[in-house]
Amino acid sequence: MSSSGHSSKRTAKHPYVRNGGNPATNSDLGREAHWFDGDGMLSGVWFERSHNNPQQPVVNFVNQFVLTDVYLSAVDNCALRTPILPSISTLVNPASSLFLILWRILRSVLVVLLSHLPGSRYVIKRISVANTSILFHDGRALATCESGPPIRVMLPNLETVGWYDGTRAEGEPLLRNSQDQGQEQHSSFGGTGPLSWMKEWTTGHPKVDNVTGELVLFHCNFAPPYVHYSLVPTETSPVADMQSKPPRLLNVPVPGCSGGKLMHDFGVSRLHTIILDLPLTLTPLNLAKNKPIVSYDPKRPARFGVFPRRNPDLVRWYETSACCIFHTANTWDEMDTHGNVTAVSMLACRLTSASLVFSAGNIAPPPHPARKDMLRDKPMSFFARYDHDEAIQDPEKLSMDESSPLLSHKALISRGSSAELFRTPSEVPMSYDEQEQCRLYYYRFSLSPGDSNTITHQFALSAIPFEFPTVSPFTDMGHARYIYGCSTSVESFGAALGKATKIDVLVRMDIKALLARAQMSSPEAITGCIDNRTIDEILVSEDPDDPIRVFKLPSNHYGQEPSFIPCEGMEASTSGNLIPTEDSGYLLFYVFNENQLDSTGECTADAKSELWVLDARTMQRVLCKIHLPTRIPYGLHGNWFTEDQIRDQQEVATLRSKPDGTIASKWARMRKNLTSYLG
Structure with missing residues (x-):
């Protein structure tokens, strides 16, 4: 589902982009469908000034899935009949048995583990579907969701760059200064340790202060102290050149939270x-x-x-x-x-x-x-x-229109x-x-x-x-x-x-x-x-x-x-x-x-x-x-972006891409068959 009218090389673009969930693997959802589920899909309309008539803008439309780890793995395993992650409907439904819930969780774990074995083209390192919102901070457009860190996309064509860790995004050039490289290695959402993958889960609604340029966000998980807090200053605004530039805070505990x-x-x-x-x-x-x-x-x-x-x-x-x-x-x-x-x-x-x-x-x-x-x-x-009403005893037999x-x-x-x-x-x-x-x-x-x-x-x-x-x-x-x-x-x-x-x-x-x-x-x-x-x-x-x-x-x-x-x-x-x-x-x-x-x-x-x-x-x-x-x-949720923001986007070295449909090896085909057995 992708359509783009023009190349991003043209100037004076003003995109309006909205995020939302659209399951890429949905042939057997049945009752297990929830409005909060679905792979992130960005729908954007962007406007360019016409060279012939500056008062009459040229309108373009672009529609792209966010190429998260989960999405890429799902489309690479087309035999999967349901999304990789358990549906929220399963988790909240009082009618869901303990066995069903545990199986759905175990199934997700197995799919993730299989993605890490040799022969896998797409490793699931983060389980976010990035389907909630989109914002702009420090030269980056970021798609968000509670189950992972933000992921960077390029404006206005909405190509996926990679996960943002509070210092840089995957797909961006490595920092040249050795001191900066050390900071890049150790300063990131979630920090280090066995629970770092869970502590980097980030709110779907980070806030950007338009005066200071700071990105303010929190991370909520299941383990005490339950909530951590991060504040990321901008490096690209005039504030960054001032001695009063605010310090970077990453993963600071918020004491007193009562649980997950x-x-x-x-x-x-x-x-x-x-x-x-x-x-x-x-x-x-x-x-x-x-x-x-x-x-x-x-x-x-x-x-x-x-x-x-x-x-x-x-x-x-x-x-x-x-x-x-x-x-x-x-x-x-x-x-x-x-x-x-x-x-x-x-x-x-x-x-x-x-x-x-x-x-x-x-x-x-x-x-x-x-x-x-x-x-x-x-x-x-x-x-x-x-x-x-016997006619509707089984909701899965209804027309989910x-x-x-x-x-x-x-x-x-x-x-x-x-x-x-x-x-x-x-x-x-x-x-x-x-x-x-x-x-x-x-x-x-x-x-x-x-x-x-x-x-x-x-x-x-x-x-x-x-x-x-x-x-x-x-x-x-x-x-x-x-x-x-x-x-x-x-x-x-x-x-x-x-x-x-x-x-x-x-x-x-x-x-x-x-x-x-x-x-x-x-x-x-x-x-x-x-x-x-x-x-x-x-x-x-x-x-x-x-x-x-x-x-x-x-x-x-x-x-x-x-x-x-x-x-x-x-x-x-x-x-x-x-x-x-x-x-x-x-x-x-x-x-x-x-x-x-x-x-x-x-x-x-x-x-x-x-x-x-x-x-x-x-x-x-x-x-x-x-x-x-x-x-x-x-x-x-959606957002409006200015031509200045598009012009000032930080440099990108590589972009993520969809699978080409080829299977590299016999083991890759075997791993794919094992994944398909999980349904």
Whole structure:
């Protein structure tokens, strides 16, 4: 699946690239398919200035798999019917037997070991599929995922270079200075020792400080101290030439973490970092407790570790009610008149359960402990199993088509021992269950001296579902006024995400206006909300100063996470300099019209996606729609890159390549046959 319009030799390129999972080995997935699974695939649209008409850009499209160790080994062993790594659906499904889980893990270990034997063309050194996000730091575009370090790709054609270890990437020229070579050998993510391979696992959402150029990230694993922290300065910006250049930190322990967790994101301000130690565990030790490897315990507290950016040993831990947070939107410091930091504030997409992890794998989530006290509609995944319906007792016999939800087709109402009823989505209210929310939350962590670590503010800004947040790059890590994100017009994200992230509403929230309301009338802690309107009520609002604006896609059209692209709108700052206005820009996102699906819910051969450009200021005008040559699968996170970044990419010596289809030796064929027997 690769298409490229032009050579990267041409100048003035501006690529928009989005990452997402697309299983290269998927002929026998069945129920074992999860939205978080799949090999990383980058889909990019890049723009060039036309030599004949500079005002009319030339549009190019490129689509490439990230050539990870796992991907290369999988395509080299075409007899494999399922992905090399165990599906998250297997790990979280309460119906998965201990034998099945252990076999899936053992199978992965065997495939990895076979790849290290003589005759193997591709050795699996790292198990990451690099399917989560993509960012730019220090002359490198990096694709990310929790199960390994970042991997470098080249812009704009998205060729894979190699794994980045915090010092250099595979495929880059070796450092010439002997002292630098020694640093290169010993300074890397994970360090040394028998667990170094696990300690280099890196968050899918590293942060890049656009002011200092630093790359901030953490590494979470199963062994104490569970979380390590790294901070990588840039070598290519003017800051690198200053004596005040920040030191490199690699694998520094963060004390006080409570165990192996599914940590996807974290908060970073200009001066502080926030680690999210939430009651969503990810550890094989859960098997000994008769729990799935991925398990959520709503009886345990949510913990937030706040520390100065360069001193994780000074972490202060704050506790509150259990929740899940997969994405933070913005983090900033609050100063007093003397310039001292008095608090750190964070905006995050807070879920009140872990149902997303289950519904993303088409698995009915376990009931929330408080559900027995509720008497409300509870939408279920379209593929969930209902005991009273014999026609769908075996989910693997269902047609796993592309028309499956975002929006669930049935809502189950459980009334104790009463009969179960079904309703259409239009009859399901937005906030159907206080125990199943996904809202944009405001947290404020006081840094006042003393033993008491207090969360002074914690409440929702709006009652509508909100996920996949983005801000202007000029206000990230500062107090941004506008946060952009995704919502749904029918029901909450817990039931909506199904087997793909299919978005039909984009949202812009005026954070400063909403927090000003909270100062006048403070919402109740934890359960409170500033704006209680529904999506429908916001859609009909004609208030020009409404702090929440939404854009609804046409019927049967679904989008993806938007990326904010600033334009040249400027305003005067307090110093008299001109700076970009926060809402002066565009939202770029892929859109797919599901009217292109056939009667069985499958994509037609000529199905195509589009790239839409939305005016971020009005949240109404679609400025253009770029027709793409193919359909792009629903994916995860994207980014916009500048022509300066492309021009300043660091030198590359070699690129990774796909297998040529030839078998080098008799032993290589034998090893390949052994791998195929594993299924």
